[in-house]
Amino acid sequence: MNRLDDLLSRLDMTRLPRHVAMIMDGNGRWAKQRGEQRSEGHAEGVVSVRKVTELSSDLGISYLTLYAFSTENWNRPKEEVDLLMHLIGITIERETPYLVSNNVKLRLVGDIDRIPEASRMRLLRCAEETSGCTGLTLCMCLSYSSRWELTEAAKKIALQCARGELTADQIDENTVASCLDMAGVPDPDLLIRTGGEQRISNFLLWQIAYSELYFTPTLWPDFGKEAYAEALLDYQRRERRYGMTSEQIAGDTDTNANTPKAQ
Ligand code: IPE
Ligand code: IPE
Numbered sequence: 094m095n096r097l098d099d100l101l102s103r104l105d106m107t108r109l110p111r112h113v114a115m116i117m118d119g120n121g122r123w124a125k126q127r128g129e130q131r132s133e134g135h136a137e138g139v140v141s142v143r144k145v146t147e148l149s150s151d152l153g154i155s156y157l158t159l160y161a162f163s164t165e166n167w168n169r170p171k172e173e174v175d176l177l178m179h180l181i182g183i184t185i186e187r188e189t190p191y192l193v194s195n196n197v198k199l200r201l202v203g204d205i206d207r208i209p210e211a212s213r214m215r216l217l218r219c220a221e222e223t224s225g226c227t228g229l230t231l232c233m234c235l236s237y238s239s240r241w242e243l244t245e246a247a248k249k250i251a252l253q254c255a256r257g258e259l260t261a262d263q264i265d266e267n268t269v270a271s272c273l274d275m276a277g278v279p280d281p282d283l284l285i286r287t288g289g290e291q292r293i294s295n296f297l298l299w300q301i302a303y304s305e306l307y308f309t310p311t312l313w314p315d316f317g318k319e320a321y322a323e324a325l326l327d328y329q330r331r332e333r334r335y336g337m338t339s340e341q342i343a344g345d346t347d348t349n350a351n352t353p354k355a356q
């Protein structure tokens with residue numbers, strides 16, 4: 094049995110996360126370690142995207158959310174931003190037939206209007222062509238930051254109040270959640286960050302309230318199916334308590350890693 098099969102055989106298929114989110118970090122350092130340009134790291138990172146998408150889909154995970162470009166990443170040198178925008182566009186276009194044949198739906202999350210037109214068109218075309226897919230939903234966060242998303246939600250709620258459709262008293266957690274770009278997607282069960290940093294970098298701040306966090310020093314281009322399976326195994330060793338006691342969790346058959354009560 095190869096190592097991946099061994100890891101997968103140890104997974105409890107009834108307790109897989111419904112939604113995995115990933116902060117794909119470490120492309121630049123991966124390239125630097127090899128004496129190559131940062132662009133080489135980004136190109137190699139695309140291969141990891143394919144691997145984690147494939148494994149998520151094969152395992153029957155419902156949602157995979159990838160942080161591909163943050164609002165703050167616009168502040169990088171123009172050549173790197175241009176390269177990333179181009180790479181994201183052509184990769185999505187090239188991968189569209191794969192996504193369709195594997196029943197994977199692309200959902201774009203973030204301030205997509207800021208993406209240069211050529212890449213934006215490729216992304217929108219892929220979202221359109223995969224819109225009927227019913228397997229894995231691949232949420233691609235581009236020009237995304239959680240503070241941007243929450244600020245936009247605040248604007249939407251203010252508009253509803255100004256129009257008289259909503260009163261301040263009626264605003265609850267569901268109101269906020271329904272105004273987020275990620276509306277309708279269940280909160281991530283597991284958040285993985287590669288590259289060794291132990292921070293969130295403005296990603297899904299609202300949605301990760303009760304997510305399990307997994308940090309690995311593995312650089313994103315080195316993160317493959319084995320590393321992903323290890324993260325899933327680590328997740329399955331945890332007890333999610335949602336503010337309750339261990340005894341309550343043990344006695345409550347409705348509450349397990351898959352069906353969080355406090356959502
Ligand atoms: C992640 O890798 C990719 C993006 C943020 C777009 P980095 O480019 O941040 O790589 P490091 O962190 O510099 O190694
Ligand atoms: C987070 O990585 C953003 C993405 C992976 C898209 P960064 O490399 O931008 O994060 P910081 O700057 O190290 O916090």
Ligand code: MG
Nearest residue numbers: 118119120288
């Ligand atoms: Mg980084």
